[in-house]
Amino acid sequence: MTTNHIEEIFSDYITTDKTQFAILLNGSWGCGKTYFWKYTLENIAKQNDYKTIYVSLNGINKIETLDHQLFIKLLPFISNQENKIIRNATAFFGNVFNKLSSHYLKSSLSEVFKGVSIDTFNFSKYIICFDDLERCQIPVKEVLGFINNLVEHKNLKTIILAHEPEIIKGDGYERIKEKIIGRDLKFELDIASTLPNLFAKYQDNTAFYDFLSGQTAVITDILIEYKQDNLRIISFYLDTLSKIYPGLKNADPKYIQEIILFSAVIAIEYKKGGLPSSDYSDFKDLDIIDEHYYSIHIANTSRKSGKEDSDRVKKYAEVFYERYLEKNVKTYFFYPSIYSYVLSGYFDKTQFEDELKRRYPEIIPKETQAFRALLNYKFRELSDEDFKTLTKNVLQYAEEGKYFIYDYVQIANFFYYFINNKLISESKEEIDDVIKKGLDLAKKQKAINSKILDNLLHFADENPDVTVIKKLVKEIHYEIKKEEYVANGNELIECLVNKDELELSAIFKKHELSKEFFQYADDKLLFEALLKIPNKQLFNFTELLQSRYTSSNIGEFLFEDAEFLSKLNVSLSTYLDENENIEQPRKYLLSSLETGLIVIIDHLNNTRKK
Structure with a gap:
């Protein structure tokens, strides 16, 4: 049923005098029934001068509790001195708060509202929405009986929100449903x-x-x-x-x-x-x-x-x-x-x-175009002029550091070949000089790829001079990699210094099984940061650290962490021994971290690869 149809049926319902039935809005969990009530049907009710009350039945296990819940929902409206019943309720309202005050809010709800019933209330201009019928812990027959008393005898306008297939239907459910529910409306969310x-x-x-x-x-x-x-x-x-x-x-x-x-x-x-x-x-x-x-x-x-x-x-x-x-x-x-x-x-x-x-079409730089045109086996098909121009251009771009560090291995391979076959006039020393200058500039890009390096190292070289260049590229790769690892360690320290709890969790998740996370970190700087952070963050750090090593075979992956954690533990133990007057619970948290480090180090040793 469309929402427009439901709105029309609902409008007819609230403008019909002295109704003795409720409307059931029936739809799956999360489909927007409550949202539809709050943002559409409730507005329609208010436009027709009805006061609206919303009651969730979720978790309610006694009719008395439901009665009291409904009474509490009515309290905001009893300040209107319309009739004697309302005035009596207002007087009672004051007494209630006196009771609450005298009992320091420890009295049970049944004691506070003892003897008070919603039966005396005038519901003529109210509409109540009972939500989550299927989640109510009272037998559905009793709940509907309670609602029926209001609907039939008080002419209360009532809408019930439920996912009927989830309702535990006991004895007599269909009969009482037929008695109380005048319209069973299938709710389907209108996305548009x-x-x-x-x-x-x-x-x-x-x-x-x-x-x-x-x-x-x-x-x-x-x-x-x-x-x-x-x-x-x-x-x-x-x-x-x-x-x-x-x-x-x-x-x-x-x-x-x-x-x-x-x-x-x-x-x-x-x-x-x-x-x-x-x-x-x-x-x-x-x-x-x-x-x-x-x-x-x-x-x-x-x-x-x-x-x-x-x-x-x-x-x-x-x-x-x-x-x-x-x-x-x-x-x-x-x-x-x-x-x-x-x-x-x-x-x-x-x-x-x-x-x-990377989704955008690749714009191929001039240096890459020259590299691809020259440094492949099809260089033999180039014209003399093109070959001369391309060799000149590639050497210039190489010296300017325009290429990926791994590309210099291929440059060395081809240009040494060109020299040995007298295809170019440059000497080996000149080519070596170009490659070394270029690598010195190219490494500043900090662009590395372990898979490419592994592939380069996998194959032997016919020319030992190429192997020398390959070794130089490998050294640059690990130099950059070490800087990256150090940056990761600094990232953790900076996060602690900035007291960023969310970022701390994200960093541990990001480097979950990273062998280098602690390998290149500065244990002294990390220890100093730990001494300065609040208790809450110290506790979070300890918890995150322990969760990193919970796996039963973690030593096979992260045994390298043991050396760093041992250094951190030595600093922490020394600090605790030399400072007897540390306030609690700070001392307790630091001691817990110390104990946790010992457990982690033992676990790494016990689960390492033999």
């Missing part, structure tokens, strides 16, 4: 009309609000296609977009569409339980899906398994594809930063910006 209300949450963030308004049609189509009517999931999705949005301001529209779709399918799948938080770094092959995925990958998998597709156990990526991407795969692109953010809560803005940059 609801989204603008959800967007209103972001009005203070003008830029993002305007972005959402401009993308309303796209977001609406996605949510409708995936039959997404759960307001909690939709709100989570919009919050996800709000976090990503700052990196989208200048993005190409086609990449914006990719991100809107990708964020939606990952958010929906995560909130529905298909992607647990523990998978934040496991892409589950979602990163290999493209428009050719189904026709190539699935067909190959089926053929290799020797089974028909209907008999084969499908991989997660296949299920994901069929669930979300059969119609939208051309707009799908996997963004690791968004995936990890949805599952973990940590958003790496720099990573996202890099991912977005």
Whole structure:
């Protein structure tokens, strides 16, 4: 049933005099029933001069408690001196607070309101919304009996919100439902009309609000296609977009569409339980899906398994594809930063910006064009003039440090070959000088790639002079890598100094199994930082440190940490021994860290590779 139809039925209901039935708004969990009441039906009621009261039945286990809850909801309205009943209630209201004061709020609700009933209240201009009927712990027959007393004898306008399939239906449920419920309305969220209300949450963030308004049609189509009517999931999705949005301001529209779709399918799948938080770094092959995925990958998998597709156990990526991407795969692109953010809560803005940059067509620099044209086996096909020009250009760019440090191995390989075959006039010494000057400049880019280095070192060289250059590149690689590791250690220390608790958790998660996290850190600086941080952060640091080493075989991965942690423990033990007058609980927290370090070091030793 459309929301417009429900609004019309509701309007007829509240304008009909002396009704003796309630309305049931029936819909699944999270579909927006409560939201619809608060932002639509409640307004209709107020426009017709009704006072509205909302009561959640969630967790209520006694009719007396429900009676008292309803009475409390009525208290704000009894200041109006309309009649004798209200005046008596007002007098009682004062007595209640006297009681509360005298008992210091320790009296039970039943004692405070003993002898008081809502039966004396005039409900003629009130409408009550009873929510979460299926979560009430009172037998549903009793709850409906309580509501029926108000509806039938007080002519109280009443709307009940529930997901009926979850109601435990006892003896006589259908009979009493038929007696009390005049209209059983199936609620289905109208995405198009609801989204603008959800967007209103972001009005203070003008830029993002305007972005959402401009993308309303796209977001609406996605949510409708995936039959997404759960307001909690939709709100989570919009919050996800709000976090990503700052990196989208200048993005190409086609990449914006990719991100809107990708964020939606990952958010929906995560909130529905298909992607647990523990998978934040496991892409589950979602990163290999493209428009050719189904026709190539699935067909190959089926053929290799020797089974028909209907008999084969499908991989997660296949299920994901069929669930979300059969119609939208051309707009799908996997963004690791968004995936990890949805599952973990940590958003790496720099990573996202890099991912977005890589989506744009590559602009090949002149130095790269010259490198590719000259340094391959097809150099023999070049004209004499082109060969001469390219060798001159590549050497110039190389000396200026324009190339990736690993490219200098290939430059050495080819130019030594050119020298040995008298193809160029430069000497080996001149080429060596160019390469060394270029590497000295290129290393300032701080750009390294361990896989490329491993690949270079895997193959032997016919020319020992090339091996010398390769060794130099390797040294530069590890020099930069060490600087990177030191920066990671400094990142932790800086976070402690700045007392940033959220960033502290993010740093430990980011370097979860990193062997170099502590290897190049300065234990003295870290110790000094620990002495200055508040107790709460010291406790958090100890907890995060211990959680890093909980695995039963952690020594196989992080045994190198033991040396650093031992140094830290020595500093901490010395400090505790030399300072007897440390205040509590500071001393307790430092002692706990000391004990934790000893346990961790023993665990690393016991689980290391033999």
